[in-house]
Amino acid sequence: SQKIEQNSEALNIQEGKTATLTCNYTNYSPAYLQWYRQDPGRGPVFLLLIRENEKEKRKERLKVTFDTTLKQSLFHITASQPADSATYLCALKLDSNYQLIWGAGTKLIIKP
Amino acid sequence: KAGVTQTPRYLIKTRGQQVTLSCSPISGHRSVSWYQQTPGQGLQFLFEYFSETQRNKGNFPGRFSGRQFSNSRSEMNVSTLELGDSALYLCASSLDGTSFNEQFFGPGTRLTVL
Numbered sequence: 240s241q242k243i244e245q246n247s248e249a250l251n252i253q254e255g256k257t258a259t260l261t262c263n264y265t266n267y268s269p270a271y272l273q274w275y276r277q278d279p280g281r282g283p284v285f286l287l288l289i290r291e292n293e294k295e296k297r298k299e300r301l302k303v304t305f306d307t308t309l310k311q312s313l314f315h316i317t318a319s320q321p322a323d324s325a326t327y328l329c330a331l332k333l334d335s336n337y338q339l340i341w342g343a344g345t346k347l348i349i350k351p
Numbered sequence: 352k353a354g355v356t357q358t359p360r361y362l363i364k365t366r367g368q369q370v371t372l373s374c375s376p377i378s379g380h381r382s383v384s385w386y387q388q389t390p391g392q393g394l395q396f397l398f399e400y401f402s403e404t405q406r407n408k409g410n411f412p413g414r415f416s417g418r419q420f421s422n423s424r425s426e427m428n429v430s431t432l433e434l435g436d437s438a439l440y441l442c443a444s445s446l447d448g449t450s451f452n453e454q455f456f457g458p459g460t461r462l463t464v465l
Binding site for chain 1: 355393396399407409443453455457459
């Protein structure tokens with residue numbers, strides 16, 4: 240069966256360290272993968288998109304990698320800050336479909 | 352540019368009632384998608400509309416329906432509400448819903464069914 244997995248347990252990271260979140264998928268061949276941030280009571284906010292032929296994408300303190308052989312994407316936040324605390328969602332876009340397929344999200348807690 | 356707006360923000364209904372939620376996309380965006388979000392389940396895709404046509408539909412019962420108007424505003428309707436329909440309903444707009452377009456989400460409508 241097709242599924243997307245993100246770590247369901249909250250990730251606790253010390254301020255200033257690098258936080259790494261994982262998104263694994265099975266039985267999909269995504270055209271691209273997106274990462275979103277969601278704060279409590281609000282809708283998700285787009286952060287980064289990485290295409291199937293890209294290995295890595297960066298934006299300020301954020302970095303995303305995409306390994307289509309391992310069927311995995313890693314999302315890194317360097318020099319983490321308490322304001323980075325939120326739930327992070329990954330979503331796949333299949334080439335033949337208009338919809339995004341979402342993971343359940345990982346809650347990230349940055350401790351001062 | 353104004354963001355995606357959703358009304359109402361909060362709604363309390365009882366079982367068996369019906370409800371209509373509204374979404375106004377970002378100006379110029381023609382694709383509107385609807386999602387249901389419950390704790391631990393992630394976002395479950397309901398349907399996507401483009402130019403007043405439903406292009407894609409998720410695995411939800413027929414009690415869930417929607418429509419899009421010529422100005423791209425969209426509504427979703429849930430009939431015969433069940434307790435399990437309690438959730439955050441999110442709508443998202445994008446330029447045209449094709450590859451590489453990011454989605455912009457509204458704040459959601461929190462529906463509670465008693």
